[in-house]
Amino acid sequence: MSYSCGLLPVLNEGENEHQYEMSEYEGAKARWCPGCGDHSVLTSVQRLLSAEQLIPDQTMFVSGIGCSSRFPHYLRTYGFHGLHGRALPVATGIKLHRPELNVFVVMGDGDCTSIGAGHWLHALRYNMDLTVLMLDNGIYGLTKNQTSPTTPQGFKSNTQPQGSFLPPMNPIEIALGVTNASFVAQTAEWAPAHMYATLQAAYKHKGFSFVRILQRCPVFTPLIFQKAVKDPARIQLLVHDEGVVAPELDKIYARKVQHDPLDLAAARAMAEQTEFINLGLFFKDPSRPRYEDTRRVPPKTPAERVQLLEKEFARYAV
């Protein structure tokens, strides 16, 4: 990685022999409902932070609003718990100014695919080096059971008691449709080993790593993935050496398909499949341009700025 701010020596100063244990990434006690998939995502993330030995003070979690967006509070890193739907612009600003920070973004389905959908599409295209988790339980939980864009058709909620009117939005299909998207993966909260391997691949990818995590809300949507949870045959793993590698899953999930993550057409076809739930890496292209790299400018000292500005004044001189 290169650094725009000339901060590398300062930042590396703190880097020493210290080994960060998982517990050192724990923040406040998580207050999600018992059985919520968010707990499992939090554990996987803490495991990842420890495995990668990310320095807590150089790591940032940005979230929006919703159950999932409480995430940063439960970690001992820097956190930004902002506005509903607006995690991505904030993360964009942070990464533009401080590209050396490890920046993660955590959003819910309402956050990402509804109120913040515009930012989502553009952030995919900016392809900044962000690890982006969309915790998708197909419902608005915090506000108590309203239909979200990913709610299954026919599902009864407080806002659509007759059942959700339309087929749900397919976030993977959408992400794969965005120009310059570089990493699109799907995993599930009830397959922790797969989730961990997916998060690890996402973190390691330099670019906008979009991970949709399928979840159940234990209060409002406990049964939406019931069939797949009960019957592993309804899950199909996308496997490839360049994809999500989790050999421990071999015993549970028999249905596998070799999928080259560089094959966008195949990825899109797979995203449209409805007979199975596809878990794994749909698409990855590390060669796609990253916005922050294209915007990198050499820093200037105050004295240099003054000198340059005097020069600029000449253009306006009377």
Place this chain on the structure above:
Amino acid sequence: MPRSVVAAAAPKADPSTSPAAAATTPRVLRLPEHTVEIVSDSGEGAQKCAQIFAAVSAKMGNGVWTVELIPAEIQPPPRVPEGASGNRVRVGEKAVTNWGDRTNLVIAFNEQVLLARHRVDALADDAVLLIEDKWARSEDPEIVAAWNAAMKELSTRSYRIVPVAMEDQCLAIVADARKGKNMFALGMLARIYDRDMTKIKDQIAYAFRKKSEEVYAQNVSLLELGYSWAEDNIDFRVEIKTAESDKPLLVMNGNEAIALGAVASGMELCAMYPITPATSVSHLLSEIFERFGGIVHQAEDEIAAAGVAIGSSYAGKVAFTVTSGPGLALKTEFLGLAVMTETPLVLVDVQRGGPSTGLPTKVEQSDLLAALFASTGDAPHVVMAPATIEECFHVMVTARRLAETFRTVVMVLSDANLATGVTPFPQPTLDESWQAAPLDLSPVREGQKPYGWDPETGLSDRIIPGRPGGMFTLTGLSHDDRSKVAYSSGIHQHSSAMRSRKLAVLQSLLTPPEVNGDPEGDLLVVGWGSTKGAIEEAVARARTEGMKVSSTHLRFLSPLEPGLKKIFSGFKKVMTVEINYSDEASDPYVTDENRRRGQLAFLLRAATLVDVDCWTRVPGEPLRPGLIFEAIRGRMPKRGGA
């Protein structure tokens, strides 16, 4: 404007009434100031002509104020009044602080755009109108009819109409005269106002620096042609004393000043979304900012622009976003977040007419209350308004520093008048200390909290990511000093007080505004923002006519500058002058209780309990000093027992 400008009013369209040829000894009119307009269809180069004329006038040592006349559409159909495009240039022997009242001399490329100016009463009764007359000779009978109708309409005033065959003249040099006549027009102006031709040629060279030598030479030929035509055919000249400044001056518009001020402040990120009339700030920055280590991020929408600026500010140096009214409306939720999380942010609103899409290219001062109160909940923040183009530069330096020191949002309210007005001002003496300090990434102090509020002032040091030991989660939820989410009433009360206290602290550091004129009298006019020049000109005129009137101008709207009540107490009556809507006291159904007053008047009444009156207008143009003068006269107490 003295009537003597016009030798003989001859409002005739017939080319045979052209001024006498061989005006070997033109009458010289020595005047303290003159106002010129060049109007054309969009894309005919009138603006370039006017800009060069203005720049050269400034360089020669005249006071100058230039305003763009902008149609709402990019390419309106030709020869329609609503397509009128160009500039007004007010030139004076002293500094010119506003666009003035009415125009004394116009160069118009067709009679329809001239009608537009006539119909908005932009032209002095005795104005000289130099008009392209090829339309009178058109083969198209509709055009001839339109010309004749226009001449009839114009003849209702005592204008002096001077037909000029501009295109015919230019054809001697260029094949497409439509593209050359702006330089011909510039030549006429150069002759009439005795402008320095060397300086004009330098400006032309600069304006066409990206074009070939041939283009430059052709433009100079056209310039000289216009000059000699005027020499032979125009029977008057205007002489305005020039005095070259001993201090170096810069000449630019308010948006350029904001952009350069941002650079001088050391900010490194401008996040924006295109919107008129704010966008040109980002145009200049996009061109130069990277050389200064900064970037312009064009976000996907106004909301994202605010979010990117806030994210960047949170992570280090203060960033800014620039917008106009509709964009401000979209950003307000993020404004509240920045206030709640005490994340510094500079937000520039270049105001235009509203509500909704309103008047995108025209000036208004209608966003004041939105700037103060548009966010939900109690979101105390700073609101400042530069009063001059020079202040547009300096306000950015102040805004960044205040945003950082007070950990809050600083809104800067400019407007379309400042954004498009061009005037010279003393070159700022730059200071490195204006710029943001380098990022402090040292470990946090023992016990340092994310909001270590000083109980007296509410001030605290912020912690940016990357500082060892400082890890915390910033949140828009109500929180305690450790940034822990807290719903208890006590904590919310306390943290609200801490955020609010900062404004009182800031106010304690400000000085009362200056009073322009005597500290006592019959009437005090209070203004804010771009109206300062026009108000002070009107007040000066009123004072010379014996009225006991003074004025004061506010730069801070939140917190208000201190001492207002005391200043107001010296006057029998206090009245704001603003470019926003207010009911007239005499309007049907309007009572003293339900009267909707000017936005500053609303604020001042609440803050001072003084019965502040207002005179406001929303004409879609800057206020004319003459109208303000009339308003002042109308509010003066009746004298004597008569």
